[in-house]
Amino acid sequence: MADTIEIRNLTAEDYHDLKESMVSAYKDMPGSYWRESTIQKLISLFPGGQIAVAVNGKVVGCALSIIVDYNKFGDDHTYEQISGYYTFNTHNPKGDILYGIEVFVHPDFRGMRLARRLYDARKVLCEQLNLRGIVAGGRIPNYDKYADQLTPREYMEKVRDKEIYDPTLTFQFSNDFVVKKILRNYLPSDEASHGFATLLQWYNIYYEKDSDIIRYNKSTVRIGLVQWQMRTYSGVGGLLEQAEYFIDAVSDYASDFCVFPEFFNAPLMIEFNQLDQAGAIRGLAKHTEYILQKFCDFAVSYNVNIITGSMPIVIDEQLYNIAYLCRRDGTYEQFIKIHPTPSEVSSWGMKGGNEVKVFETDCGKIGILICYDVEFPELSRILAAQGMQILFVPFLTDTQNGYNRVRFCAQARAIENECYVAIAGCVGNLPKVNNMDLQYAQSAVLTPSDFQFPVTGVKADATPNTEMIVIADVDLVLLKELHAFGSVQNLKDMRKDLYEIKLKKPLK
Numbered sequence: 001m002a003d004t005i006e007i008r009n010l011t012a013e014d015y016h017d018l019k020e021s022m023v024s025a026y027k028d029m030p031g032s033y034w035r036e037s038t039i040q041k042l043i044s045l046f047p048g049g050q051i052a053v054a055v056n057g058k059v060v061g062c063a064l065s066i067i068v069d070y071n072k073f074g075d076d077h078t079y080e081q082i083s084g085y086y087t088f089n090t091h092n093p094k095g096d097i098l099y100g101i102e103v104f105v106h107p108d109f110r111g112m113r114l115a116r117r118l119y120d121a122r123k124v125l126c127e128q129l130n131l132r133g134i135v136a137g138g139r140i141p142n143y144d145k146y147a148d149q150l151t152p153r154e155y156m157e158k159v160r161d162k163e164i165y166d167p168t169l170t171f172q173f174s175n176d177f178v179v180k181k182i183l184r185n186y187l188p189s190d191e192a193s194h195g196f197a198t199l200l201q202w203y204n205i206y207y208e209k210d211s212d213i214i215r216y217n218k219s220t221v222r223i224g225l226v227q228w229q230m231r232t233y234s235g236v237g238g239l240l241e242q243a244e245y246f247i248d249a250v251s252d253y254a255s256d257f258c259v260f261p262e263f264f265n266a267p268l269m270i271e272f273n274q275l276d277q278a279g280a281i282r283g284l285a286k287h288t289e290y291i292l293q294k295f296c297d298f299a300v301s302y303n304v305n306i307i308t309g310s311m312p313i314v315i316d317e318q319l320y321n322i323a324y325l326c327r328r329d330g331t332y333e334q335f336i337k338i339h340p341t342p343s344e345v346s347s348w349g350m351k352g353g354n355e356v357k358v359f360e361t362d363c364g365k366i367g368i369l370i371c372y373d374v375e376f377p378e379l380s381r382i383l384a385a386q387g388m389q390i391l392f393v394p395f396l397t398d399t400q401n402g403y404n405r406v407r408f409c410a411q412a413r414a415i416e417n418e419c420y421v422a423i424a425g426c427v428g429n430l431p432k433v434n435n436m437d438l439q440y441a442q443s444a445v446l447t448p449s450d451f452q453f454p455v456t457g458v459k460a461d462a463t464p465n466t467e468m469i470v471i472a473d474v475d476l477v478l479l480k481e482l483h484a485f486g487s488v489q490n491l492k493d494m495r496k497d498l499y500e501i502k503l504k505k506p507l508k
Helices: 011-024 037-046 116-127 139-147 152-160 169-174 234-254 267-273 278-285 288-300 342-348 371-375 377-385 400-416 478-484
Strands: 007-010 051-055 056-066 097-105 133-138 178-183 196-203 221-232 257-259 305-315 317-324 331-338 359-361 364-368 391-393 420-430 445-447 458-462 468-475
Touching: 007 288, 007 468, 011 037, 011 051, 011 056, 011 097, 037 056, 037 196, 037 364, 056 116, 097 116, 097 391, 116 133, 152 169, 152 178, 169 196, 169 305, 221 234, 221 445, 234 257, 234 267, 234 288, 234 468, 257 391, 257 420, 257 458, 267 278, 278 305, 278 342, 288 305, 288 478, 305 391, 317 364, 371 377, 371 391, 371 400, 391 400, 400 420, 458 468, 468 478
Parallel strands: 097 133, 221 257, 221 420, 257 305, 364 391, 391 420
Antiparallel strands: 007 051, 051 056, 056 097, 133 196, 178 196, 221 468, 305 317, 317 331, 359 364, 420 445, 445 458
16 A cells, blocks of 8 residues: 655644654764654744654654744854744744754655655745745754865865765755855754754745735736737827727736837828938837827826837937837836847938836836847847846838747747747738838747746737737746746856856947
């Protein structure tokens, strides 16, 4: 018959089994077991923090914990200090750290991954209580074999690099704990460790400071993409009427973002057809300020953050390609395209912007890159270093080749920067507008590539070359999990000792 394993809270009635298991677990430290009165006090102080593992009904291991206000102790403390000299009066239900007092498993039951189950239960408890993390002083019981050759730090580094095996420290590393420092005289009675211990911490990636305060920041964000059909309009009023229609539709789905494509307002260039290409685009730029004002109004009235797509603008007589983030609280910020395409430079004389930054929103940190910009991986890596969670890419491409450059690069950016990427483009044609004849697009919301995400890396996409909207939900918590526990961790594993990507001082 198969063994039955149960993870549950420790009770006072478990003490007999607990003592037997602890005596067996610490044969190298004779007499080191918890007295019954101490266990009872821990249970009375913090019943949820005392976790037992039972095999076939018998308790064979446990994880004992208290909550502490860690700032009162800091990283230089001893076991006696953190435990209140074994009184556990240091337990503070309003503290911020789950402190590990003890973990052990009876040696006869090792190899059943019982300790891992105890650690997993402790992590769940930490998350449920919204604590910053778990801290513990970890023994290094095999250090006695190397004490005449290695310092404690050298020993820890060799265990970390798997050159040496330590039954406690090796296990801690495999459970995502990091060593903050080496503690001296942490537990003087621990002769095998020579009194040394590693100060270990596991970080709760779900921790939210001031969780008792009502916050608007969301973990699940709904994105609405507008795949915009190019057509002629009866002036700027007609174009804004169509834009408001899509904003209304996206808002009806309770979306957090509404994203328009690059140069979605290009149909208005028809009124400047008598001018050359450079003159026509500068004529179009005259509408940008008014369209921005209307989009800011729409963002508030429809309660949705709007990525305006991009529009031409003239600043100090220089032509730029600009996108706006219009927040639903009435504020707005701008991003100027960094890399004009060769045709934008040759036909229009367009210049590139000089600022790369993330934008704070009520749904996390976002970045904006316009079309060609996404084909330069350095830009999005700089944004990722600033904490970007969603990258928005308004684009305009005339051929499927051009579209694929944007699409494939956007998918690469999602993978290498462990973020979501939303691309929105124009479709159709404008036969009477110079340099804007044809458009090809398939708008999409793209994801990293790991178990938590779609196997294709595509959360949702549009029908190619069809006017429509795309609605997709993205989970920002999954990004936190990916950063910490992903199969591969592109951001964390970047060889900063070998190379770096940094932003130079902006050009004047």
